[in-house]
Amino acid sequence: MVNGTTGGPVERDVHNDRAEIEAVEHDLLGLAERAGYSKASRFAIRLAFEEAITNAFQHGHRGLDESVPVRVGYEVGPDEVRIWVEDKGKGFRVEDVPDPTLDENLTNPSGRGLMLMKSYMTSVRYNPTGNRVEMVYRRR
Amino acid sequence: MADGESRLRIRRDGDVTVVEFIDRNILDEANIQAIGDEITSLINESDKPMLLISFANVDHLSSAALGTLITINNRVRDKGGQLRLANIDAQIYEVFVITRLNKLFEIHETTEDALSSFK
Structure with missing residues (x-):
């Protein structure tokens, strides 16, 4: 059961299981809709949430057992939505991720998740280890 | 979930293979993999593939889906074929x-x- 009908903050472990991820996403987006966030805002929040979760499992947990969960939290306020995702991996350096929009990287199939998170959210911050991202979407 | 069923609607229009997505959301890693495999099979069937991918039903897609589209584009170009995308919702076009x-x-x-743009 996903808690959070009051707007949060909600924090829970999430496994790499599509139904579990979608249940959390459904709760988060439901809170955002009830708080009056527009369809475009919910599109942005959903996209960033998906990318953060995918990065955590695909990159953060590379080499770890598939059963290891990530820690996901969110809080939906009247003016902003805050989402954080923490994996149990070694972390990474944001500056090591190449710019996917450069001509020489356009045909590279990977590396766009972080850039989409930054484009759609008001702020995206990683902890010094690089295994926890906190994103804020401010109502526009 | 990817369960062996096709995630695509496929039809022929002359020499062009027209592909539409069944899912409204192309987010799930397993589904994206299945879609990529299915379209790759279509590309492999032709010497010079002419492929049109319609996003008419799509509300959301992830960077992993974009990655699969890029791989598809690379394969089509490697074979001297042509790829076109169409019917992309305004919000998704912004992602592009x-x-x-x-x-x-x-x-x-x-x-x-x-x-009409295929040569």
Whole structure:
């Protein structure tokens, strides 16, 4: 059961299981809709949430057992939505991720998740280890 | 979930293979993999593939889906074929603009426009 009908903050472990991820996403987006966030805002929040979760499992947990969960939290306020995702991996350096929009990287199939998170959210911050991202979407 | 069933609607229009997505959301890693495999099979069936991918039913897609589209584009080009994208919702088109993939792909507003653009 996903808690959070009051707007949060909600924090829970999430496994790499599509139904579990979608249940959390459904709760988060439901809170955002009830708080009056527009369809475009919910599109942005959903996209960033998906990318953060995918990065955590695909990159953060590379080499770890598939059963290891990530820690996901969110809080939906009247003016902003805050989402954080923490994996149990070694972390990474944001500056090591190449710019996917450069001509020489356009045909590279990977590396766009972080850039989409930054484009759609008001702020995206990683902890010094690089295994926890906190994103804020401010109502526009 | 990827369960062996096709995630695509496929039809032929002359020499062009027209592909539509069944899912409204192309987010799930397993589904994206299945879609990529299915389209790759279509590409492999032709010497010079002419492929039109319609996003008419799509509400959301992830960067992993974009990655699969890029791989598809690379394969089509390697075989001297042509790829067109069409019917992309305004919100999703913005994702293509932000990532500059609107420069990589030939994108048309409608299926008809895309069909008439094949050379």
